[in-house]
Amino acid sequence: MSRPMASPASRQNLSVEDWARAALDAIAAGGLDAVAVEPLARRLGVTKGSFYWHFANREALIRAALELWERQETDDILDRVEPEPDPYARIVKLFKQANASYRSGRLYLAIAAGEDSPVVSPFVRRVSERRMNYLQECYRDLGFEASQARHWARFAYATFMGNLQIRRDTPEAMPTGPEFNQYLRLMISTLIPRTVAAGDSEQHPHVVSMHAGSSQ
Amino acid sequence: MSRPMASPASRQNLSVEDWARAALDAIAAGGLDAVAVEPLARRLGVTKGSFYWHFANREALIRAALELWERQETDDILDRVEPEPDPYARIVKLFKQANASYRSGRLYLAIAAGEDSPVVSPFVRRVSERRMNYLQECYRDLGFEASQARHWARFAYATFMGNLQIRRDTPEAMPTGPEFNQYLRLMISTLIPRTVAAGDSEQHPHVVSMHAGSSQ
DNA sequence: CTTGCACCATACGCTGGCGTATTGATAGAC
DNA sequence: GTCTATCAATACGCCAGCGTATGGTGCAAG
Secondary structure (H helix, E strand, O other), X not given: OOOOOOOOOOXXXXXXXXXXXXXXXXXXXXXXXXXXXXXXXXXXOOOHHHHHHHOOOHHHHHHHHHHHHHHHHHHHHXXXXXXXXXXXXXXXXXXXXXXHOHHHHHHHHHHHOOOOOOOOHHHHHHXXXXXXXXXXXXXXXXXXXXXXXXXXXXXXXXXXXXXXHHHHHOHHHOOOHHHHHHHHHHHHHHHOOOOOOOOOOOOOOOOOOOOOOOOO | OOOOOOOOOOOOOXXXXXXXXXXXXXXXXXXXXXXXXXXXXXXXXXXXXXXXXXXXOHHHHHHHHHHHHHHHHHHHHHXXXXXXXXXXXXXXXXHHHHHXXXXXXXXXXXXXXXXXXXXXXXXHHXXXXXXXXXXXXXXXHOOOOHHHHHHHHHHHHHHHHHHHHHHHHOHHHOOOHHHHHHHXXXXXXXXXXXXXXXXXXXXXXXXXXXXXXXXX
8 A cells, every 4th residue: 555645746755654564564473572673674675774763762663553553453343343233243243353364363462472561561451451341342232231241251252362372373273164164153152142031032043154264 | 310319418400490490480471582591590590601501502491491381281181180080070170270370371371472483383282282182072071072072172272261361461351259250150151061961861962952053 | 056854874882692612610439 | 539520600702683873865945
């Protein structure tokens, strides 16, 4: 993609966001430690001289990258899931989405691995809690009382995360094709109980189907 | 092998295993990159001169640490869980154990974060697959057919891992006290369907049925 | 044209960690 | 009491990455 280019003749210089994007790529590929100024500069075809014009130091770059990441994560949820009126279908969508993008999963795990850093932890916490809160809302919409909804949300979220980890650490253990769909159906039907104590009106004849496998 | 003198007045020199243990501590505290020769030596009250007598290089230390880790993980499972005859109780024990030791959880996550490294990945895979296989056996003992048992094992293991991650990344989101027990009960009762254990009569009870068999 | 600004290159010093080489210390064997 | 193997200290060279200082270049406005 090309640069914003607000004015007529624009230069093709690097922007802060270009660096942030490159940093996220580096994180997904090699963890937070892979965010090194000089290697990144090389990859972008420039030298450190460029970097230190845009950023005060390495930490500022990491911060910018994490801000970009947080924005993307938030947008993803809102854009792709929010419009769905049915809470059951919303959770299913979340599940599918969580298992769809290999890269975003790697990113999350890599960033979360740097939780100890005071720079990283606020971002991880915000993103995680936002997701869990969103899940909790879904369960509440399913008719669960707040405390139970929180338990289910945590449970489901843990399963999300664990699947990411399995996919990264032992991809052979993750099935593909129809067997994966079977696996998905098992988790979904288990994690979204449709028998809520109170007035349970409707049954959902949802069919879970998706293209399995690892994408980029 | 082992130390030269088993007699009373033993020297207080460092052994390979001392270094490996210290390395594991470092990993749990700061990730694999925290396994640095000189800092570790300082922490052990010696200099690099000692280290390079015991190990060829840093990678050898990491390998030794991971071997120790793998051994410990294996022993843990065998010692604490194996003697339990009831498969249901075995899974429960696994679950409780997985949530018990904060350190071992951190260790696992930290090591798994280095999956990309060719040194690390074999260890992570062996440990993960061994655990999942063990879980699968438990589910088979519960009466599940192999494929379904594998699905449930993966599911349960993912939840294990995810809980570890939540505990590390957003500890506030993890309840304590009675509320945690409630949470635990929810997960256990959900992840271990007991439909089989009730009747001992059936040889291959297809608990699988849930409600998935029909919709397509 | 020249001035100012935005962006980048180059060159430098600094630090921390890896690995090696050499020497030093100590305990047990003889 | 010497000798030797085992373990550790010291000193060195090396490299990668951070951060700084300073100079260079293109472009747009005046």
